[in-house]
Amino acid sequence: MKAEIIGVGTELLLGDVVDTNSAFLAKEMAKLGIDVFYKTQVGDNIFRLKEVINTAQSRSDLIIFTGGLGPTEDDLTKQALCDFLQIPLLENPQEVKRLSEYFQVRNHKMSRNNLRQALIPQGALILKNPIGTASGILLTHSDKHYILLPGPPSEMKHIFLNEVIPWLKKNILRNKEYILSHTLKFIGISESRLEQELLDLFQKQSNPTLALLAKNGEIHCRLTAKVKSREHFSSLIKPIKEEILKRVGKYCYGTDDLTIEEVVGRQLKEKKLTLVTAESCTGGLIAKRLTDIPGSSEFFLGSVVAYSNLVKETLLEVPAEILNKYGAVSEETALAMAQGVRKILQGDLALSITGIAGPQGGTEQKPVGLVYISLVGQNINVCKKYIFSGTRQDIRWRAATNALNLVRRSLDDIESFRS
Amino acid sequence: MKAEIIGVGTELLLGDVVDTNSAFLAKEMAKLGIDVFYKTQVGDNIFRLKEVINTAQSRSDLIIFTGGLGPTEDDLTKQALCDFLQIPLLENPQEVKRLSEYFQVRNHKMSRNNLRQALIPQGALILKNPIGTASGILLTHSDKHYILLPGPPSEMKHIFLNEVIPWLKKNILRNKEYILSHTLKFIGISESRLEQELLDLFQKQSNPTLALLAKNGEIHCRLTAKVKSREHFSSLIKPIKEEILKRVGKYCYGTDDLTIEEVVGRQLKEKKLTLVTAESCTGGLIAKRLTDIPGSSEFFLGSVVAYSNLVKETLLEVPAEILNKYGAVSEETALAMAQGVRKILQGDLALSITGIAGPQGGTEQKPVGLVYISLVGQNINVCKKYIFSGTRQDIRWRAATNALNLVRRSLDDIESFRS
Numbered sequence: 153m154k155a156e157i158i159g160v161g162t163e164l165l166l167g168d169v170v171d172t173n174s175a176f177l178a179k180e181m182a183k184l185g186i187d188v189f190y191k192t193q194v195g196d197n198i199f200r201l202k203e204v205i206n207t208a209q210s211r212s213d214l215i216i217f218t219g220g221l222g223p224t225e226d227d228l229t230k231q232a233l234c235d236f237l238q239i240p241l242l243e244n245p246q247e248v249k250r251l252s253e254y255f256q257v258r259n260h261k262m263s264r265n266n267l268r269q270a271l272i273p274q275g276a277l278i279l280k281n282p283i284g285t286a287s288g289i290l291l292t293h294s295d296k297h298y299i300l301l302p303g304p305p306s307e308m309k310h311i312f313l314n315e316v317i318p319w320l321k322k323n324i325l326r327n328k329e330y331i332l333s334h335t336l337k338f339i340g341i342s343e344s345r346l347e348q349e350l351l352d353l354f355q356k357q358s359n360p361t362l363a364l365l366a367k368n369g370e371i372h373c374r375l376t377a378k379v380k381s382r383e384h385f386s387s388l389i390k391p392i393k394e395e396i397l398k399r400v401g402k403y404c405y406g407t408d409d410l411t412i413e414e415v416v417g418r419q420l421k422e423k424k425l426t427l428v429t430a431e432s433c434t435g436g437l438i439a440k441r442l443t444d445i446p447g448s449s450e451f452f453l454g455s456v457v458a459y460s461n462l463v464k465e466t467l468l469e470v471p472a473e474i475l476n477k478y479g480a481v482s483e484e485t486a487l488a489m490a491q492g493v494r495k496i497l498q499g500d501l502a503l504s505i506t507g508i509a510g511p512q513g514g515t516e517q518k519p520v521g522l523v524y525i526s527l528v529g530q531n532i533n534v535c536k537k538y539i540f541s542g543t544r545q546d547i548r549w550r551a552a553t554n555a556l557n558l559v560r561r562s563l564d565d566i567e568s569f570r571s
Numbered sequence: 572m573k574a575e576i577i578g579v580g581t582e583l584l585l586g587d588v589v590d591t592n593s594a595f596l597a598k599e600m601a602k603l604g605i606d607v608f609y610k611t612q613v614g615d616n617i618f619r620l621k622e623v624i625n626t627a628q629s630r631s632d633l634i635i636f637t638g639g640l641g642p643t644e645d646d647l648t649k650q651a652l653c654d655f656l657q658i659p660l661l662e663n664p665q666e667v668k669r670l671s672e673y674f675q676v677r678n679h680k681m682s683r684n685n686l687r688q689a690l691i692p693q694g695a696l697i698l699k700n701p702i703g704t705a706s707g708i709l710l711t712h713s714d715k716h717y718i719l720l721p722g723p724p725s726e727m728k729h730i731f732l733n734e735v736i737p738w739l740k741k742n743i744l745r746n747k748e749y750i751l752s753h754t755l756k757f758i759g760i761s762e763s764r765l766e767q768e769l770l771d772l773f774q775k776q777s778n779p780t781l782a783l784l785a786k787n788g789e790i791h792c793r794l795t796a797k798v799k800s801r802e803h804f805s806s807l808i809k810p811i812k813e814e815i816l817k818r819v820g821k822y823c824y825g826t827d828d829l830t831i832e833e834v835v836g837r838q839l840k841e842k843k844l845t846l847v848t849a850e851s852c853t854g855g856l857i858a859k860r861l862t863d864i865p866g867s868s869e870f871f872l873g874s875v876v877a878y879s880n881l882v883k884e885t886l887l888e889v890p891a892e893i894l895n896k897y898g899a900v901s902e903e904t905a906l907a908m909a910q911g912v913r914k915i916l917q918g919d920l921a922l923s924i925t926g927i928a929g930p931q932g933g934t935e936q937k938p939v940g941l942v943y944i945s946l947v948g949q950n951i952n953v954c955k956k957y958i959f960s961g962t963r964q965d966i967r968w969r970a971a972t973n974a975l976n977l978v979r980r981s982l983d984d985i986e987s988f989r990s
């Protein structure tokens with residue numbers, strides 16, 4: 153089974169848009185053990201699209217397209233495929249009904265060109281898209297499989313994960329050898345320090361192999377192996393994973409797709425505790441990340457984004473003397489912010505953060521990147537000082553990540569991520 | 572002059588690395604006025620590399636490769652090109668000397684495989700790389716130009732900007748036309764509606780051409796033209812831009828790289844007004860986006876993230892009767908939240924948002940995606956109802972975008988983005 157990926161859209165050839173869709177698909181295909189040998193990007197041009205389809209079908213068995221399924225005149229993927237295969241493109245009554253309902257629910261008038269999205273190649277399978285107007289399409293023709301997905305990443309991913317993967321597993325993949333990987337995620341330890349701690353493991357490993365990757369202020373350690381089954385994989389990586397955790401486990405917050413905010417959310421739910429936050433330099437980013445999690449209202453009550461000193465003083469009741477004597481970016485202010493927000497929002501635990509995200513506003517004593525993070529609760533009253541580097545966005549992201557990690561470390565004992 | 576870009580490297584096909592090189596090159600080529608019609612990524616495999624070269628030379632005049640110039644066994648770009656063109660690959664004495672010096676300066680021992688980087692196709696031009704070991708290569712054969720660049724982005728960019736562009740300008744581009752583009756960005760109008768409003772313009776335009784692109788709940792309209800100069804471009808697009816703004820200008824918040832949060836920030840600064848927010852379903856995202864802007868403390872005082880009803884009631888003083896009678900997701904609650912936060916954070920304008928981001932929590936009367944946005948100030952007291960689609964993240968992002976747009980529309984008159 154040889155596969156290739158075709159991104160459709162002139163924006164991809166002008167460099168306006170970086171093609172992240174094909175990286176996502178390539179990664180998923182690798183997990184499924186399907187080799188992707190080529191990726192191509194082509195513009196919204198029917199002649200060149202057909203040429204690319206011709207090349208692809210001559211060398212691959214499975215061809216995945218992204219983009220060109222929209223309602224406008226320059227959305228041409230279906231037309232090009234049908235022209236090339238000489239298959240009719242027909243208006244599908246179920247799709248017309250679905251689209252009418254979609255627009256009705258939203259009180260929008262369906263325009264005539266929206267009906268272009270109800271056109272389906274004869275004999276194709278419709279891949280459901282509950283979050284947008286363009287359905288995915290799967291067509292098998294002369295032993296080649298063509299999968300057409302919409303360009304918007306969230307819709308493309310949804311259809312791939314919920315429709316395409318189950319279909320591939322049922323129809324294509326049996327007795328395959330898989331490349332599986334498992335990632336241990338660390339906060340609070342540098343890449344070079346982690347490499348030193350694990351150096352002998354790196355040197356002697358061949359299956360699984362180990363690789364380190366620095367990502368947004370976290371360090372990820374990826375274990376990769378070629379195996380027959382998930383069970384085989386689990387038993388293969390178990391001893392090395394245990395050795396890694398024995399050495400540097402306290403920095404490891406979780407594995408694979410788990411995020412630090414999800415880990416903190418789980419801990420709070422388990423312990424039946426609620427969290428509130430007071431944010432200055434991160435400006436709502438911690439609250440945003442916690443509320444990215446569905447059901448976060450169970451453990452997160454709210455936040456005060458105290459961007460101005462006036463808000464710190466009047467609402468969070470940070471004493472004016474503290475602000476004047478130590479400044480807004482200080483251990484004293486961070487602690488007072490946490491105590492203040494805990495009182496007004498009535499959470500079990502209160503997390504506060506104050507710092508200098510830059511690019512301006514740094515001094516010799518208080519450089520850009522200086523951040524104080526405080527956590528206050530019935531049995532806890534701590535404040536930690538950090539100096540982060542990078543752009544304004546890097547500093548804000550890393551500050552939020554380390555603030556969440558402070559909550560984790562405070563709530564956690566080493567056992568909880570070993571499962 | 573038709574061009575294409577080929578990325579070489581198995582990592583590009585595993586999805587570990589997003590191919591940003593090709594986006595950079597595509598953007599530079601567009602600036603030079605050279606059409607890029609295809610982009611391809613292929614792995615470190617000599618057979619498939621030759622196949623890709625064969626396809627490329629059959630349809631393009633200028634072929635740019637990135638990657639595969641390193642010292643290891645799986646760096647095959649030069650070999651594949653020479654095999655395909657039947658040209659010898661020879662050790663170049665100057666390159667051997669350069670490499671020896673490179674390693675000597677750094678006190679590294681040069682290993683034998685480093686000498687692979689001194690191999691140059693017969694008749695090729697060497698493109699200097701002062702920041703790495705792999706030189707770029709430019710080979711002209713049967714009227715086709717092959718340009719080979721190393722994979723590391725900083726080296727690739729350096730060689731392209733300092734060696735390739737001057738060569739192209741001298742040898743290929745004379746009296747060339749440039750492709751320039753200008754993007755108008757819209758919120759609050761659908762892609763199909765916008766297309767209908769501008770249909771005659773789309774149909775009759777050839778230079779500039781118009782294209783629509785839906786992106787994160789916004790619609791972008793890109794005007795692209797082939798011109799001799801920037802001045803020529805401005806005068807060419809002026810009448811059509813004016814016509815577009817005459818028809819749908821109220822939905823257009825800005826152009827090119829400007830974001831809606833930056834536009835709102837500028838307006839507030841100009842009018843010397845401060846904004847505060849009260850967020851429920853967006854959980855801090857609006858505050859986060861506003862504070863992404865350096866210097867946002869000038870116009871943004873802070874926010875209350877009122878994720879629980881208790882916070883809405885006690886801190887924002889939303890009357891319990893309103894919460895009980897109309898629910899937390901209602902026009903009445905949104906208005907009361909805005910009034911409450913304006914009072915406690917003392918901003919000139921208060922923006923509030925309450926809704927159902929999903930995936931759970933929807934009912935028939937109040938489906939997932941239902942969002943109320945309210946804006947309250949001295950002379951304003953509005954609330955708008957929206958129904959957004961997509962994932963939880965899509966809904967939250969679109970809600971925040973439309974909330975910011977409500978501020979813009981309220982502050983703005985149509986003239987401000989025409990400049």
